[in-house]
Amino acid sequence: MAKKYWLIKSEPDVFSLDHLKNCPDQTEHWDGIRNYQARNLMRDEMQEGDEAIFYHSNAGKETGAVGLSRVVSESAYPDYTSWDPKSKYYDEKSSEENPRWVMVDFKWRAEFPKLVSLQDMKKADNLDGMLVIKQGQRLSIQPVEKKHFVEVCKMGGLKASEIKALGL
DNA sequence: GCCAACGTTGGC
DNA sequence: GCCAACGTTGGC
Secondary structure (H helix, E strand, O other): OOOOEEEEEEOOOOOOHHHHHOOHHHEEEOOOOOOHHHHHHHHHOOOOOOEEEEEEOOOHHHOEEEEEEEEOOOOOEEOHHHHOOOOOOOOOOOOOOOOOOEEOEEEEEEEEEEEEEHHHHHHOOOOOOOHHHOOOOOOOEEEOOHHHHHHHHHHOOOOHHHHHHOOO
8 A cells, every 4th residue: 555644743842853852763652643634543543654743733933844753563453551540641431441542652853944934834825625734633643645644845945855865 | 820722521 | 403603623
């Protein structure tokens, strides 16, 4: 199956692109997704090798796309924080036997030389229809068209040769 | 910190 | 199955 393109949102105070970069093997599991639409996308659509724009939400002037990551788990697997009573992501309706939520692993790939702010994306000519610039779009995992994905990379200051080298 | 958007819950 | 109340997201 052809790889897919995504945008993943994270509040940088909670988990930033730099956090991901500093993880062992620059890889971390993406836990805590508690929205059915986002879960279904992860569970049914995401697979190893998929590319994701890393977006910082709720970050004042820094709100926007900051870099790239990639799915490195084969596919989605149960989010074990959902049945851990000590976790803030605990959900009493989820259990090890019957997990309600899933997660995937993401690996750091690139940091944009410059922030692509939400405003920049809204103003861009070539991003019509991109979900993140729609009003009230709160989904934390969004599918992105490849042409939009590449356009955001360009706006972030990646050179054509670098984009090619990333296999995009 | 405000509040619009919108997802979820639960009474009926 | 409707919909009001409530909770959360996230831009500003």
